[in-house]
Amino acid sequence: MRKLKWPYTLTVSRRCQWIALCSCLILVFFVGCSQSPRPSNKIILWHWMTDCNDTFLKLAQQYKQETGIEVVVRLFAPSDSYSQMIIAAAQAHVLPDIYGILNTKAIVADFIKAGLVADLTDDMNANGGAWANSLFDKALADKRFEQGNIYGVKGGIYGVPIDVTNEQMLYNKKLLAKAGITSPPRTYDEFIKDAQALNRVGIAPFVSGWGELWLIDCFASNYAFNIMGDDKIFSTYYGQTKYTDPDWIKVFSVFADLRDKGVLIDGIVTKGNKYAEQDFALERAAFAFNGSWCVNVYHDMNPNLDYGVMPPPAIGRAYPLKIWGGAGSSFVVNANSPNKDKAIAFLKWLTERKQQVILARETNKLPSNKEALKEALLAGSPVLGEFSKGMNQSTHPTIWPVNEDPLVTQAFDKGIQAIIIGDKTPQQVAEDVQNLKDRQMARGN
Amino acid sequence: MNSKAKAAAIYKDNLQNFFFVLPAFVIFCIFYIYPFLNMIFLSFHEWKGIGLMHFIGLQNYKELIGDNLWWDSMVHAGYITLIALTFQNALAFALALACDRQIRMKRFYCMVFFIPPVLSEVVVGLIWNWILNPEMQAGQHIGLLNHLLFSSGLPQMVHNWLGDPKTALTTIAIVHSWKGFGWGFIMLLAGLQTIDKQLYEAAKIDGAGAWQTFINVTIPMMLPVILVVMILTILGSMQVFVLILSMVNEGLVNHTDVPVTRILSSMTGTDRFGYACAEAVIFGMILVCVSFMMKKLSDRVKQI
Numbered sequence: 023m024r025k026l027k028w029p030y031t032l033t034v035s036r037r038c039q040w041i042a043l044c045s046c047l048i049l050v051f052f053v054g055c056s057q058s059p060r061p062s063n064k065i066i067l068w069h070w071m072t073d074c075n076d077t078f079l080k081l082a083q084q085y086k087q088e089t090g091i092e093v094v095v096r097l098f099a100p101s102d103s104y105s106q107m108i109i110a111a112a113q114a115h116v117l118p119d120i121y122g123i124l125n126t127k128a129i130v131a132d133f134i135k136a137g138l139v140a141d142l143t144d145d146m147n148a149n150g151g152a153w154a155n156s157l158f159d160k161a162l163a164d165k166r167f168e169q170g171n172i173y174g175v176k177g178g179i180y181g182v183p184i185d186v187t188n189e190q191m192l193y194n195k196k197l198l199a200k201a202g203i204t205s206p207p208r209t210y211d212e213f214i215k216d217a218q219a220l221n222r223v224g225i226a227p228f229v230s231g232w233g234e235l236w237l238i239d240c241f242a243s244n245y246a247f248n249i250m251g252d253d254k255i256f257s258t259y260y261g262q263t264k265y266t267d268p269d270w271i272k273v274f275s276v277f278a279d280l281r282d283k284g285v286l287i288d289g290i291v292t293k294g295n296k297y298a299e300q301d302f303a304l305e306r307a308a309f310a311f312n313g314s315w316c317v318n319v320y321h322d323m324n325p326n327l328d329y330g331v332m333p334p335p336a337i338g339r340a341y342p343l344k345i346w347g348g349a350g351s352s353f354v355v356n357a358n359s360p361n362k363d364k365a366i367a368f369l370k371w372l373t374e375r376k377q378q379v380i381l382a383r384e385t386n387k388l389p390s391n392k393e394a395l396k397e398a399l400l401a402g403s404p405v406l407g408e409f410s411k412g413m414n415q416s417t418h419p420t421i422w423p424v425n426e427d428p429l430v431t432q433a434f435d436k437g438i439q440a441i442i443i444g445d446k447t448p449q450q451v452a453e454d455v456q457n458l459k460d461r462q463m464a465r466g467n
Numbered sequence: 468m469n470s471k472a473k474a475a476a477i478y479k480d481n482l483q484n485f486f487f488v489l490p491a492f493v494i495f496c497i498f499y500i501y502p503f504l505n506m507i508f509l510s511f512h513e514w515k516g517i518g519l520m521h522f523i524g525l526q527n528y529k530e531l532i533g534d535n536l537w538w539d540s541m542v543h544a545g546y547i548t549l550i551a552l553t554f555q556n557a558l559a560f561a562l563a564l565a566c567d568r569q570i571r572m573k574r575f576y577c578m579v580f581f582i583p584p585v586l587s588e589v590v591v592g593l594i595w596n597w598i599l600n601p602e603m604q605a606g607q608h609i610g611l612l613n614h615l616l617f618s619s620g621l622p623q624m625v626h627n628w629l630g631d632p633k634t635a636l637t638t639i640a641i642v643h644s645w646k647g648f649g650w651g652f653i654m655l656l657a658g659l660q661t662i663d664k665q666l667y668e669a670a671k672i673d674g675a676g677a678w679q680t681f682i683n684v685t686i687p688m689m690l691p692v693i694l695v696v697m698i699l700t701i702l703g704s705m706q707v708f709v710l711i712l713s714m715v716n717e718g719l720v721n722h723t724d725v726p727v728t729r730i731l732s733s734m735t736g737t738d739r740f741g742y743a744c745a746e747a748v749i750f751g752m753i754l755v756c757v758s759f760m761m762k763k764l765s766d767r768v769k770q771i
Contacts, residue, residue, distance in 0.1 A: 102735060109516040128736060134520035224606055235714030235736070288601040289630040292715040297596075306604045428737040439720045443632060 033335055047401065061360040064092045065368060066118035068111075070104035071351060072119040077384040081377055089371075091364055108443065112138050120367040123181075127420045130165065133354075134180055140355040143178035145366050153370055154179065160184045160225070161390045161412060163421040164349035172424060181352040182369040183390040185381065186414045188347025188371045189240050189313045191335075192405075195328045197225050197308040207334045212274075212332045212423035213309075213335040217285040220308050228280070229307035231295025232442070235435040240346045242438055244334050247417070251341035259424045261463045265434075265456040266449075274448030276337070277441045279419055291439040314409040315350065318386035329407035333415065347416025350387060386415075417420055427462045430455060510744035513517035517732070520741070527745035537746060540724040543719060547635070547725065555644035556696060559651030564685075566652075567659040577656070584649035592713025594640045599714075601627035629715055632722040639723060643707050650703075651696045658692030659685070667702040693763040701757055726750045 067080065075097045096118070098104045105124040111117045116296035117138060123130050133139050146162075148155035154162060165181025167173065193206045201220045207213040217227035248254050250269035257263040258270070280286050287293075287307050295312070302310035303323035310316075311334070320327050331456045336343040355365045372379060375397075378389035382398030388410055389398050399407045419425050426434070437451030446454070499633030510527055512520040529624075531537055562580055566573055583591065608614040613625045628638045662685065670680045686693075708727035715723050717732070726746065733743035 081483070108733060112517055126738070129515060129517060133514060136518055138517075155527060197679065212660050226602065231716075288603075288627050292629050292635075292719050294716045301602070304604075306602060306609070430740070432732070432736050443720065445632060456565055 025154050061364075063090060063317075063364075064094060065120065065359075065361045065365050066094045066096065066119040067353070068098060068104075068108070068118045068249075069122060069351075069353075070099050070124065071103045071385075072098070072099045073315070074381070074385050074389075076349075077381055081372065081380065081383075084321050084377075085368060089367075091368070093368055093383060112136065115358075117358075119356050119359040119361050120353050120369065121356065122351060122353050127425060128173060130180070130420075131167070131171075131175045134167075134175050137357055139180050140357040140359075140362055141176070141178045141180060141364070142182065142355065142366065145370070146179045153373070155373075156392060157183060157310050157390050158186055158375060158392060158413070160347065160416060160418075160421070161349040161352075164352050164418065165354065165420075173345070181349075181354045182373060183349035183352045184190060184369075184372060184378075185350040185385075185387040186348065186390050186413060187314045187350030187388060188345050188409060188416045189311065190315065190345055190409065191332050192302065192310045192329050193332060194302070194305055194308050194310060195330060197305060201225060201308070206330060207335050210335045212336040214279070214285065217283060217309075221284050226301075226307040227285045228290075228311070229293070229298045229301045229308040230286040230290065230311040231293050231298035232290045232439065233292045233294045233297075235432065237295060237311065238435045238438050239431060241334065242277075242344055244345055245276050245337060246270070248341055248343035249273055250336060252344075255422050259422075259426045261459065265459060266452045267281065271315050271448050271452050273449050274438065274441060276439050280450055281444070286442065290373050291442050299323065302329075311348075314388055314406065315386075316380050317403050317409070321386060321428075329405065330368055331405055331412070332411075342415060344415055344417045345412055346418050347413055348418040348421065349390065427459070427467045428461050429467075430462055433458045469667060506744045506747055509741055510748050512741040514736040514740045516740045521740070527742045528749070530742065531745050531749060536721050536724065537726070537729055539721060540726050540729045543636055543723065544705045545708070546686065547643055547707055548701055550637070550640035551644050551647060551700050551704040553698060554641070555648045556651050556693075556700060558644070559648040560655050560693075562648075563652050563655035563659055566656055577653075580652050582648045582651045586646070587608040588646065588709035590617045591642065593647045594709050595627075596714055599628045599638065601630055605620070630719065632719060635715065635719045635723050637708075639711055642714065643704065643710055646710065647703060648702070654692060654696050654699075655689070658689050662688045690768050691765070694761065694768060698758065698761045698765070701761065702754060705754060705757070 033154055067078070067082075069075075071078075075095065082095050087426075098107055104122075108121055108123060111121075112133065123133055130139070134141075146337060148318035158365060160429050161183035162179060167175045167177050168180045171177065184199050197220065198204075198206070198216070201216070203216050203219060207216050220227045230237055230241065232241075243255070246269075249272050250267075254263055254267075254269060258265060258267070262466045264270075287301065290298075293301075298310065298355070299312065299316060299319050300323060301307050302312070302316075303320045305324075305327070320329070333343060333345055348359055353369055355362055355369065359365055375390055375391050375393045378391035378394035379397050379401075381387065382389040383393060383401050386403060388406060389395055399410060411426075427439045434451075434455050435447065440446040441448060441451055486615060509520075511522060511524060513523050513526075514520040531559075562576075566576055566580075596618075598611045599613075600712070602609045603615065608617055608625065612628070616622070616624045628634050666684050666688070667680060670684050675683065706727055707711070707727075708725055711723055711725060711728055717730060717736070718724050727750075730743050730746045730750070733739045733746060
């Protein structure tokens with residue numbers, strides 16, 4: 023191969039090198055010194071709700087027609103990935119105008135303290151608190167911080183709930199009738215009896231997505247409230263009561279009992295909620311434990327499914343059985359957004375009665391607007407009405423005065439899985455969880 | 468050209484080359500070097516992913532050394548790797564040997580064997596989830612495997628394969644091997660096809676049987692390829708996790724945990740980003756050591 027003569031190469035390459043170097047510098051300069059975003063008539067919303075996307079797009083179009091402001095709706099699913107993406111976007115300072123934080127209250131508090139979430143208290147309380155009063159209090163509580171809270175966040179409201187939800191038990195009327203059961207069980211003992219009757223006719227009694235730890239946590243805490251009441255639960259989280267307390271052993275023993283009495287469907291501890299929903303919708307199990315969003319899911323999977331809703335059957339009467347519930351999905355406004363006011367105005371519009379009815383009708387979710395609920399229930403599925411009754415007895419970790427350390431919660435939930443597969447006894451799990459709790463307490467967590 | 472001009476020419480030449488390499492180098496730094504250094508930096512901190520970071524020195528590493536669940540997950544990954552190294556590669560080699568011969572529909576077999584590797588791990592996980600489903604409906608097994616076992620007169624073998632700690636990890640390892648054997652098959656087949664046929668003819672003339680030819684001709688000639696396949700199998704199997712997530716969700720308690728699922732769990736389940744980074748650093752170091760050992764072994768074999 024003939025080599026090019028040096029002077030020729032030098033002349034061309036030097037010019038090229040200078041052009042390349044200057045281009046790089048200019049590019050770096052423009053990238054580094056890009057203008058900070060200016061206010062515009064476009065607001066960006068990131069969400070994770072696949073089932074709501076079409077309705078959001080429809081409402082965004084309607085909002086543009088009414089106000090001239092364009093709302094760009096971007097869907098990122100599944101929720102786990104969305105959650106991580108929000109954290110990454112926060113670190114890179116590229117959060118959109120409106121977004122949701124799918125995480126613990128402690129993480130929400132960190133977002134607020136980092137100046138990434140706008141305080142909506144003044145907007146909520148304007149006009150005699152018209153906006154705040156139009157929404158369900160339990161839904162608002164999801165992103166409300168009381169004065170002097172343990173997270174060190176200034177008291178106020180930081181989020182807007184767009185729907186409410188709760189987790190209860192569902193029963194398949196046809197399968198219960200097959201086993202000769204005429205009405206759903208009211209007590210735990212009745213539930214066990216019904217499960218045995220179902221087993222006799224070859225029907226799996228109960229399914230839930232307990233491959234997802236949060237669902238186990240939810241079910242277990244229902245019974246913890248029923249067995250020992252709020253105070254003892256919170257005192258355990260504070261480290262004043264031990265997990266080896268007989269009441270906690272009783273909670274763990276519920277799962278051993280469910281296993282021994284053949285209540286749980288095979289493979290429940292590795293089952294994702296999507297599979298569990300499929301099992302119930304396809305009538306492979308008579309009872310399920312799921313959230314109110316399931317109405318939409320079951321309708322898509324099996325429109326003819328005949329089922330009802332009931333709270334998990336209580337074990338005792340010492341304390342009321344509480345279920346998890348509150349805000350289904352909440353949005354927050356980016357405090358650094360140049361379109362902050364427009365974003366708040368949009369969320370206000372989204373939670374007005376008219377828009378909430380549309381959302382509820384099209385997505386089969388319970389609206390967060392009080393006035394919209396009645397209208398939505400009249401037009402929606404009767405099962406949704408049954409779910410709405412459960413809101414009175416609902417609670418949620420986001421409104422508790424204290425939350426358990428996530429590592430302890432994980433060990434607690436995995437411990438229950440271990441009980442179900444016969445790996446450990448309730449006593450062993452209680453000891454393991456308490457040992458971890460002690461370690462975490464010693465570390466100051 | 469005098470020596471000064473020569474040096475200048477070399478310098479200019481190098482500078483020119485540097486500019487050609489620069490874009491790739493910048494991309495490599497941004498997407499590999501910077502995250503890697505940042506990960507090491509984060510591993511010395513306690514951080515929830517947002518908010519303030521607290522420098523805690525080697526605390527995460529100290530905790531990791533005493534974390535039995537982490538070392539269990541390493542053992543689980545080692546077990547999956549062992550199955551892949553033996554079962555998967557033996558299957559791949561056997562099929563490659565079969566397809567190296569003049570058999571009918573050779574191309575069809577090659578194509579079929581290469582289907583599992585090109586499928587997404589999520590899809591493979593979902594398919595096998597259905598095959599291994601332990602449930603029953605109206606007296607019938609829903610899962611294909613249990614249905615086949617039951618209908619072929621082996622009801623005692625019907626089992627909850629993914630729900631039993633005794634069988635879950637082995638089942639995952641077998642599915643992983645099923646998904647991965649196609650890569651080894653293609654590489655081994657390519658290696659077999661490069662062996663000079665005259666060597667086989669010479670062995671035949673010398674009176675060597677099929678087994679002797681295999682041991683004395685095929686294996687020595689295939690050793691470099693076998694080593695490459697082994698290295699890729701080890702690195703691929705140690706890092707398996709998508710298949711596990713799609714088959715058993717967050718895991719069968721801790722019986723199906725592998726290092727990557729532990730890292731994920733520390734990060735997303737308990738918001739311990741610093742600890743997750745320490746796990747990733749240790750895991751990365753172990754993988755580098757394994758690769759280095761395999762490279763040394765490969766060099767030694769080449770010398771032989």
